[in-house]
Amino acid sequence: MFKKFLAATLLAIPLFASSTDIPITGVVTSRCVIYTDTSGVYGNPSPGLLSTLASDGGVQPIVRYDVVQGGFYKASITTPTSFSTSPTLTDNVVWTGSVDVSRVSDASMSVYSTNKRVFGNTTEINLTIPGSVWFKADSSATYGFNKAYPAGTYTAIVTASCIAI
Amino acid sequence: MFRYVFLIFMLFGGYANAHQFLPTYPTFQYSFIEGVMYTKMQLFNKRKDIEYYELSVFDADWNPVTFASENKIIHINYLQTKDVNVYVKKEEIKKVTYICTESKIKKESVQNTVISSKICSKVR
Numbered sequence: 001m002f003k004k005f006l007a008a009t010l011l012a013i014p015l016f017a018s019s020t021d022i023p024i025t026g027v028v029t030s031r032c033v034i035y036t037d038t039s040g041v042y043g044n045p046s047p048g049l050l051s052t053l054a055s056d057g058g059v060q061p062i063v064r065y066d067v068v069q070g071g072f073y074k075a076s077i078t079t080p081t082s083f084s085t086s087p088t089l090t091d092n093v094v095w096t097g098s099v100d101v102s103r104v105s106d107a108s109m110s111v112y113s114t115n116k117r118v119f120g121n122t123t124e125i126n127l128t129i130p131g132s133v134w135f136k137a138d139s140s141a142t143y144g145f146n147k148a149y150p151a152g153t154y155t156a157i158v159t160a161s162c163i164a165i
Numbered sequence: 166m167f168r169y170v171f172l173i174f175m176l177f178g179g180y181a182n183a184h185q186f187l188p189t190y191p192t193f194q195y196s197f198i199e200g201v202m203y204t205k206m207q208l209f210n211k212r213k214d215i216e217y218y219e220l221s222v223f224d225a226d227w228n229p230v231t232f233a234s235e236n237k238i239i240h241i242n243y244l245q246t247k248d249v250n251v252y253v254k255k256e257e258i259k260k261v262t263y264i265c266t267e268s269k270i271k272k273e274s275v276q277n278t279v280i281s282s283k284i285c286s287k288v289r
Contacts, residue, residue, distance in 0.1 A: 030189045034282040036182040036212060063280050072189055084279075085272065157270065158280045163263070164189050164287035 030072035032127070032162035035064040037134060040158065042141075047148030051140035060136045062102055063160040070128045073162050078122045079139045080156035087152035091144030098138045099123035105131035126165065135160075183211035184218075186266045186284040191251075193258055193288070201233075202258050206249045206286065208266055210241040214279070217241070217269040220249060223285075225262040232261075238269065261288045 042050040043057025052058035065075050079097025083089075101113045109129050117124045127133070137158050143149050187207045196203040208218060218239045222232040233252040241247050253261055265285040 031185065031187055032189070032284060033183050033185045034284060036214075036280040036282065039279055061280050063282075084270075155279065159267075159283060160280055161265075161267075161283040161285065163285040 030069040030164075031067070032073040032164075033066040034160050034162055035066065036061075036160075037064045038062040040137070040139070042139075042154055042156075044149070048143040048146060049140065050143075050149065050154055052138055053140070056140075060102075060138055061158050062134055062136045063158070064132055064134045065127060065160075065162060066132045067127045067130055070130045071126070072164060073127045074165050075125045075127055075133075075135065076122060076161040076163055077135055077137060078159040078161075079137050080141075080158060081121055082156070083141070083154050084157050085153060085155045087150040087154075089143065089150070091147055093144075094142045095121065096140050096142075097121050099135050100138075101133060102136040103132075103134040105133070109133050127162075182213060183209075184215070184266075184268060184282040184284060185209040185211070186286060189286055190289050191264060191286050193253065193261070196252060198252070200255050201252050202255055203250050203252045204264070204288075206251060206264060206266075207246060208239060208241060208249055209246045211244060212268060212282070213243050215268045215270065215282075216243075217271075218266040219269050220251070221265050221267070222251060222253065222261055223263040223265065224260040227263070230257055230260050232257075239266070263287055 038059065038061055040052045040061030041059040042052055044050055045056040052060045067073055077099045081095045104110065106129050109131065112125045112133060115125065139156065191204040191206060193202040193204045218241060220234055220237050220239060222230040224230050234250060239247060239249060251264055263285045265283055267283040268281050270279055270281060
């Protein structure tokens with residue numbers, strides 16, 4: 001009887017000895033992730049105009065920024081000033097572009113619309129609030145003076161940057 | 166607390182087109198080559214439409230700084246994470262302010278108005 005009790009005790013000791021606390025740790029670091037939500041499409045509402053506005057038959061490119069902590073990054077979005085692919089053009093193209101907030105995950109991000117800085121064709125916004133924000137870019141290109149674009153495919157590139165500050 | 170959990174879930178969740186470059190604030194250390202310092206960066210490609218990223222180093226005024234790396238144009242597959250070593254001469258190290266990666270789009274794969282993503286880390 002005593003032998004059985006001793007054996008059972010000896011077998012049970014390692015079970016107690018092996019039960020330890022398993023810590024779970026997580027580190028939240030500042031990071032910025034850029035998501036390309038929607039690629040844009042130029043609409044051609046008139047012969048000499050290409051535009052991404054929905055009212056012109058286009059699709060606005062949308063980019064999403066995620067930041068885990070606020071105040072560490074700024075978003076910088078540059079709208080195009082040239083075509084990356086197009087047929088040969090013999091006249092000037094006048095470019096206009098703008099960037100605005102499309103959606104936010106936190107209502108306080110609405111300040112991004114008023115706090116943006118615009119210079120040239122670049123818009124900068126300090127990402128001061130953690131969460132996700134979607135920016136939509138608008139781009140239009142007018143060809144010459146009352147001229148029609150030659151037939152072909154036209155593409156341009158929007159650059160979305162996330163720069164540590 | 167919920168906000169952080171939501172964000173972490175979102176960052177690692179199943180989204181299709183993302184570009185990530187870490188750490189935010191890299192620090193340089195001595196390399197195995199005398200007079201050369203290096204820092205290790207990590208690039209994550211979650212953009213299905215992108216296979217190449219260009220690595221670049223700039224000073225505070227966005228002038229390019231001479232650097233070396235295994236590849237300046239990095240080939241990285243979808244959902245792949247790659248460690249990238251950036252080597253800079255010790256005498257140039259004080260100039261280094263930004264280390265950036267920018268997505269490069271193949272000409273033949275451009276169909277719409279595409280978005281090029283660029284992320285810059287800052288050396289403090």
